[in-house]
Amino acid sequence: MTATTQSKPSQEEHPITRYVRKDRIPHIYCPACGIGIVLTAFATALDNLKFDIDKLTVVSGIGCTGRASGYFEADGFHTTHGRPIPFATGVKVANPELKPVVISGDGDLFAIGGNHFIHAARRNVDMLVLCINNFMYGMTGGQQGPTTPTGAITSTTRFGNIENPFNLVSLAASAGAVYVARWTVLHARRLAKSIEKALQKDGFTFIEAVSPCPTLYDRHNRFGSGLDVLKLYKEISVIRNFSDPMKAEIDYSTRIVCGEFVDEEKPEFTQRLAEQSARLQKR
């Protein structure tokens, strides 16, 4: 051993930093944004599992969360708006040994990319879709989106949103996801555990991470600072594991039902494809 390795580093490196592209820090996120918590939870899950990073492909779409794929020291791709899931499908089908993880926002995955989401879930293509839901489009300045609650104020619903939002948990469950969970960013450790579980499943898995957007959503809707929103999560969130996903309420004025809702086994798409192909090649 050399003298250098014997001496203790003055500043110990955090275990998850090896998953991060250090030359991309500082990141783009606002103070008190929840995205960083979710990305930390993801890196923690990778570390806990000692996940083979060579087998990981992080894919994201457009938006604040869409930048996520660029922060991980892994293969990554930043697609056009709404398309991370079909890109991830291409990756998975081309090389079933890889695990695509889609990290993207509610607008990207459920408005412009909504069709891709339900079809990938229906096919049961192995991937984890980690959706950071902050109830509107952040990067473009806080416009109404597919998860914006009715009545909410956004830059395009100045007089209150007159549309009905998607409930992502019930949507994912109905579309056929084999694992569905919801956590707020306050549940950072449970979220990480949930990610660990989803990463080990073989099939289309979905985790919704409810996050503050203090800059563009919470401020306009009088929920206060980022810290205030975390306090609100503490107050109103309840954990109801394996309760009916159709009743997984999400409402800042009443309650946010968190937990795991679906955990089942179904034949995975690329496995079926490989089996069929193997049969045909033997003929």
Place this chain on the structure above:
Amino acid sequence: MASKAVLTGEMFTQGDIAAAEGAIAAGCRFFAGYPITPATEIAERMASRLPRIGGKYIQMEDEIASCTAVVGASYTGLKSMTATSGPGVSLMNETIGLAAMTEAPMVLVNVMRGGPSTGQPTEASQGDIMQAKWGSHGDYEIIALCPSSVQEMFDFTIQCFNLAETYRTPVFLLADEIVGHMYERLIIPPEDEITIVNRKKPTVPKEEYLPFKADGDLVPPMAVFGEGYHFYATGLTHDERGYPVMTPEAQLELIPRLCDKIRKNADKITQAATFETEDAEVLLLAYGGEARSAMRAVKDARAEGLKVGLFRPITIWPFPSDQLKKAAANAQQVLVAELNYGQLVYEVERHIRGEIPVHLIPRPCGVPHTPNELLKEIKRRTQ
């Protein structure tokens, strides 16, 4: 016993089938698509052939998803393709831009049908010539090859893959319903006689790999997802590391390279076929299915003693400018016959630069000109 990938031999088959076989012969092992007339036969053929040779076929929920899955598969190391018609290309254009920006080698077959909109699904057209070049936003170059026969549907699909792999770019096989649906003899050569080009792989240690650092030919070597390179690509303007950079300098560095890797190699990419052009006073220009009418018209004109020649661009993009100028050296006019209301004629005018008149013979309907219609037009213009 596993099926053979290359079906060496003779068959009487459709252009669409020939394109699928050409893709397989070129090494294509991933196809994502969505049914659309008149290109569906390509998807059907790939769906039945690929699983038997260890390839992957997936039908996606739309053309956007199909094209995006192809980019994903390309980044994962498989030669990948999709096939569609104009309405599908309209949807794919978003991802064609992404593929151009992230330099994903891929092949798109567009079996052109009548447009705009749903148009004439079962009839031929050459209405997507400009769409192929300018379909996605921003500055980028594209390569597009235009087949005139079933054999060329096969041969050119292989060339499309080779070009896509050489230049790391999306490449179009720009076919039309005539060549897509017609049956003709197809000769598939022995596998070892087919020229195959594969993308350049990185030669540097993994930790030194810069995914968008180009070599002297302006093309960066391409790593594959899953091999441990841990590289990142984005549709945003990026530096050599692939990281987003929002400065004018970054855009000035990237965009000219993306365009120039094709523009500066145009002499290696462009192709054209000529017939009786040496002494031609009238140069008839046609491509794809329409070129077969034009060929007949030129023969008939020659039989009547008219000095007419045929110029058939094979690469529509980049346009074979030098070849056209050479073929038009003795011509007093160029007649452009196309199965649309005037598209490639603008490109022809751009290259002829007003030196001789360029006249359009448009045909915005589903069937090509008859040879006689073209002959009449030649006579009208020469008398």
Place this chain on the structure above:
Amino acid sequence: MARMEIRLGGLGGQGIVKSGVILGEAASIYGGKEAVSTQSYGPESRGSACKSEIVISDSPIDYPLVLAPDILVALSTEAFVKYSPDLKEGGIAIIDSDLVKAGEIKQKVRLFRIPAATTAREVMKNALVTNVIMLGAFTAISQVVSPEAMRKAIAKAFPRFVELNRRAFDEGIRLGQEALKQEKR
């Protein structure tokens, strides 16, 4: 052989498109000639007007479509009415005597009536081979492609029903030869 243009017309489901491919394959792969086969495509699969065209030549074929057919094979009255006016002067029309009510034709053509549908039903006990019987009659009358080349192409087209279709084709040849004899009388 100079350029020969053939048009097959009938209704969707009668095997018109398939017949065009068989004929093209027989001519090009088994007959050593050049051939192009094209089809009319519509949204309908069954029961509506359907057309298939074949151009056969000794030299490479440029224009792939039929301009004025040398030979028309019609399996429906509608196809006959629509396409017979395009027939070349001195051309050949081969029609199914039961399915087609042939009206007047202005130009001078050789008209052959073949009871293909009836023969398929009553002799072959299978209405589906009507088109193959017509292909047999066509082969005998037109002499464009050899019966051997046609037999090979038909066997390849119907790998599960080789024997049935071989018999249907031979029956068609016989009907075609008979029609030729009658013409000479």
